[in-house]
Amino acid sequence: MSEMFAVQIMGAVPSLQYTIMDPVYDAPNLLVRSYTPYKRFAIQVVDDGLDSAGLMPGDYAIFREQRWPNDECQVCVVAFGDDVSLRIIEDIWNTEPILRVCGDRIPSERRNRNDFIVLGVLDGIVKAGLEQVEQVDSEEFIWGC
Numbered sequence: 001m002s003e004m005f006a007v008q009i010m011g012a013v014p015s016l017q018y019t020i021m022d023p024v025y026d027a028p029n030l031l032v033r034s035y036t037p038y039k040r041f042a043i044q045v046v047d048d049g050l051d052s053a054g055l056m057p058g059d060y061a062i063f064r065e066q067r068w069p070n071d072e073c074q075v076c077v078v079a080f081g082d083d084v085s086l087r088i089i090e091d092i093w094n095t096e097p098i099l100r101v102c103g104d105r106i107p108s109e110r111r112n113r114n115d116f117i118v119l120g121v122l123d124g125i126v127k128a129g130l131e132q133v134e135q136v137d138s139e140e141f142i143w144g145c
Helices: none
Strands: 005-013 029-032 040-045 060-064 074-080 083-090 098-100 117-126
Touching (some): 005 083, 029 060, 040 117, 060 074
Parallel strands (some): 005 040
Antiparallel strands (some): 005 029, 040 060, 060 117, 074 083, 074 117, 083 098
């Protein structure tokens, strides 16, 4: 069996609405088989706003920490202050890109780049039912002091 790598699960985030992202303490890890040299985090998808992009309710979306997408129509985690959601970002070179979901479930938003922050860009998907999760004990954490 190949080596497994841990990706921290940050919680569940919708795409059809915004939600407050509370800090997660002693968050479990999603175990994946691929290693990458950049920091990643996982979010569980809770609705079907990105189903055409392959993200279904219950799936885990793995995001790389990246502050802006490098291609059109990438799925991103976006934050408006404390409110967080999943969105596809179009027209990325414009000062007012478009934030949308698949289809017309909610209206697309054309927002100034200064109105929101991109927290991560989709890097992979672990389908519901295929996930391997491990709980991390708080005493195992080494602070590096």
